[in-house]
Amino acid sequence: MASNSNSSESQRIAQQRLRIIAGHLQKHKDGDSGxxxxxxxxxxxxxxxxxxxxxxxxxxGWGYGDSKFLFNNKGQAEFTGKRYRLSGMILPSLQDWFENTFGASVKHKSPxxxxxxxxxxxxxxxxxxxxxxxxxxxxxxxxxxxxxxxxxxxxxxxxxxxxxxxxxxxxxxxxxxxxxxxxxxxxxxxxxxxxxxxxxxxxxxxxxxxxxxxxxxxxxxxxxxxxxxxxxxxxxxxxxxxxxxxxxxxxxxxxxxxxxxxxxxxxxxxxxxxxxxxxxxxxxxxxxxxxxxxxxxxxxxxxxxxxxxxxxxxxxxxxxxxxxxxxxxxxxxxxxxxxxxxxxxxxxxxxxxxxxxxxxxxxxxxxxxxxPEYQKYGSVVFPNFEAGVSCLREVAKQRCAPASIRLMDNEQFQFGHALKPQVSSIFTNFVEGLKKFYITKFKGFDPHQLVVATLLFEGDRERVLQHEKQVYDIAAKFGGLAAGEDNGQRGYILTFVIAYLRDLGMDYYVVAESFETSAPWDRVLDLCRNVKERINRECKERGVQFQPLTSCRVTQTYDAGACVYFYFAFNYRGLADPVHTYEQVEHAAREEILANGGSLSHHHGVGKLxxxxxxxxxxxxxxxxxxxxxxxxxxxxxxxxxxxx
The missing domain is CATH 3.30.465.10 (Uridine Diphospho-n-acetylenolpyruvylglucosamine Reductase; domain 3)
Incomplete structure (x- = not known):
């Protein structure tokens, strides 16, 4: 380690400043020192x-040794441990979603x-x-x-x-x-x-x-x-x-x-x-x-x-x-x-x-x-991804974004629904059924097109409520419907357990990863569409036998653009080297991101990858x-x- 040639000079300056500060403090010893x-x-x-x-x-694998997703003896998914709000809960829809999405079977394990x-x-x-x-x-x-x-x-x-x-x-x-x-x-x-x-x-x-x-x-x-x-x-x-x-x-x-x-x-x-x-x-x-x-x-x-x-x-x-x-x-x-x-x-x-x-x-x-003295969750359902992105753009333009606003595409919405815990209340199931009927039948939202934004507001109560009204008013202009606090809160509860799902996937021949970028607002829609299409095309060309899961969400908003997360997973049965296949596809996806005006990284960094x-x-x-x-x-x-x- 090179010696600091200026160390003595630095010490002299520091001592001089300490004497000056001490003098100020002595003058105000009976008052506020600042x-x-x-x-x-x-x-x-x-x-x-x-x-x-x-x-x-x-x-x-990810996280704590006592926390993981698994399919129990009854074929039901659950999350073990006691560290998270999801811990100990049964997830009745996850197995069907998992098997149908990836063509996988819980009978075929890759321990x-x-x-x-x-x-x-x-x-x-x-x-x-x-x-x-x-x-x-x-x-x-x-x-x-x-x-x-x-x-x-x-x-x-x-x-x-x-x-x-x-x-x-x-x-x-x-x-x-x-x-x-x-x-x-x-x-x-x-x-x-x-x-x-x-x-x-x-x-x-x-x-x-x-x-x-x-x-x-x-x-x-x-x-x-x-x-x-x-x-x-x-x-x-x-x-x-x-x-x-x-x-x-x-x-x-x-x-x-x-x-x-x-x-x-x-x-x-x-x-x-x-x-x-x-x-x-x-x-x-x-x-x-x-x-x-x-x-x-x-x-x-x-x-x-x-x-x-x-x-x-x-x-x-x-x-x-x-x-x-x-x-x-x-x-x-x-x-x-x-x-x-x-x-x-x-x-x-x-x-x-x-x-x-x-x-x-x-x-x-x-x-x-x-x-913050007050915190409130919320959620909005939009008829399609384009409407959701337009809403987030307007929120950013008016500089009224809540503490957090995330827009999930339809694939992530379906995934989030599969992670919904089992509820014991008949009334709760009834209310959820009414909401679904209202959105899909009465309002005409296509369940295979709709997207959801989750919201988190923080601050003093009066300001939060004013802020909430402003955001929901903007959402309504783009066809958005308020979907309740519970849906918003559940989205954020899942934040810290999502990473555990990759380990579950690998137990059943499914590999998964996420990657991110940032892009100007006028490139967000094209970038999302083109990257997902490129991933699907690359998987098919490289012998992936089952349709991959490709999804995205807009996770951060700025004056001039947004951060976009991509999630990508596929069933690797039949592939000689699934990791190499994945890396080839991700490499192509990154090239597509750059070609569509996205950044190399928004916050993960560069590393050697x-x-x-x-x-x-x-x-x-x-x-x-x-x-x-x-x-x-x-x-x-x-x-x-x-x-x-």
Whole structure:
């Protein structure tokens, strides 16, 4: 790690500023100092994710080990565990939908390998000098097979399929390290300023990067492990010792500034823990990507993440006030936490979206908001997808979008209906029947064409109700019918369990994946239609025997465009290499997206999966600029995951 030649000058400036601030505080010691922060308790947060992730999470699938979809002995679908609102419920329509949609049968199973074969994992190639120096730091590490394999992948289809089939990874990390605050460690607390310093986690990362530079070791940062871009795969050609730097134990909120409504947080914290801890103090970030249960704050920064409620709270680039990142050149951060600066290009944007290629994000200062006093769900049914998109366009044009608005095409509507839990009330079934009759018979909506938008409003009650009326009035102009709070709420309840369905599909010879893009409003309809047609055509040409499921939804709205998600699944029986077939089809779909004016990615990132299109996406000059930054910040390619470039 390059020494910081300006460290003494930085210390001099810092000391001078502290004296100035202390003088101001002394003058106003009996009044409002202007800086209010909660006390840092300093003990490591007992977060959801343990160091040994395999203790609670699947090693070869999504999410918690005790939570999954299955078809029980009665042939009924259910969702196991107790962690979700859907847990323990029977889903009476799912089996019929599954078998009819994919031509599959619950009698034909393709079970996963029950356990990891540790003997099939390549032996670690350790840099002994690095290991000896690492031992002296007291930073925990492991080179056990399970720990290494768990951090050798994200959640791309080919990665999970390989695990389920017991296939050998070409390359896995040689060891895992955990920057961690030991129990009882205390933050350095500066009462005069109301600020806290975390001496261990950040400093551990500094030590690790210094040692990696000293011994020419490759570091790959690992946050929540939810990547779907091959970003966590180890480059097979890498001959150096590869160390996975797991940030999961860097999980504290260091301080909350209630006057400026910001929080200073360690970057390894996962979304659900961040919200839980902030909620205890009456605050939230409002940043809720679909992966928020397991994805980390540092990962959000590294991928330029987006959350479903960005209309109120913003995307991650809107929420971030300050980033501290450890690079091979030293620690990079701004000297001021003002809301905006005109000091050349924003250095934060070198880190936002850098995907672990420049360094490790250790701490982030981000905006927070008081927990909204009122929340209300809603839904609207439209006669067709075109009407729904036109409505969302008008909502965006009038800048009255609720916290979240999602438009599902008909295929997703049918899918969502199949996930409806069994109800015990005859009256409830009767009411649902009346609604269906009213929409399809009285209003004339074709059940094979209609689409549904789900809505989520947040804020003070009066404003929410006004906002709700405005959105429903716009929807009515495009033939939309209010479909009730329950349907809207159910759509959002399903958000965190949808990912578990891919594992169910693979149990019965069905592979599935999602991918996303963003596009200008005038390209959305053509893009959706053409991509779905291209997927169907490619599947047929490549020998997929049964009609694939291709569906899409518009998940985010902007002034000038929208984010679109595609879902794609097919029955792979009869295919020699289903993963290769899938990747060929997805590659064609991505080319179709780009040809129709869509972006390479809206929020998943590039990783290694999509980097072949980077020059097309940002130009040769743009790629050259990124390479120049990489060459300066990391001349020896210590952060060698080889994403983006």
């Amino acid at each position: 800086i209010i922060a909660t006390e840092c308790k300093a003990e490591a947060n007992k977060g959801t994710v343990p160091r040994k992730r395999q203790e609670i999470m699947k090693w070869n 996963a390998t029950p356990a990891l074969n540790a003997s099939a994992v390549p032996l670690p190639s350790l840099n002994e000098a690095f290991v000896e120096d690492l031992k002296a730091t007291g930073i925990p590490f492991s080179h056990e097979a399970e720990d290494r394999v768990f951090r050798a992948h994200g959640h791309c289809l080919h990665e999970i399929f390989a695990l389920r089939q017991g296939k050998k990874f070409e390359r896995v990390p040689d060891m895992v390290v955990w920057p961690i605050t030991q129990p009882g460690d205390q933050c350095e607390w500066t009462w005069e300023l109301g600020l806290a310093r975390a001496p261990y986690c950040h400093n551990d990362v500094v030590k690790l990067v210094e040692l990696a530079c000293k011994h020419n070791v490759c570091l790959i940062p690992y946050g929540g492990g939810t990547s779907v871009t091959s970003a966590l795969e180890c480059p097979p050609e890498e001959t150096r010792c590869i160390v996975s730097l797991d940030t999961s134990q860097m999980n504290r909120i260091l301080w909350i500034d209630e006057k400026n409504l910001v929080a200073h947080v360690e970057a390894g914290i996962i979304g659900q823990d961040l919200e839980r801890l902030l909620n205890e103090s009456g605050y939230c970030t409002g940043h809720e990507p679909d992966s928020m249960e397991f994805s980390s704050l540092g990962g959000w920064v590294a991928t330029r993440a987006s959350g479903m409620k960005k209309n109120v709270y913003g995307n991650i680039e809107d929420l971030v006030i300050h980033i501290k990142v450890v690079t091979p050149r030293g620690v990079m951060e701004k000297s001021c936490q003002g809301p905006r600066m005109s000091t050349g290009p924003d250095i934060h944007h070198f880190i936002l979206g850098s995907e672990g290629t420049l360094g490790v994000v250790t701490e982030v200062t981000m905006k927070i908001r008081p927990i 999509r980097k072949e299109w980077m020059k097309e996406s940002i130009s040769n000059v743009g790629v050259g600029m990124l390479k120049s930054v990489k060459d300066y910040v990391d001349p020896d390619n210590i952060f060698g995951n080889r994403n983006l470039l």
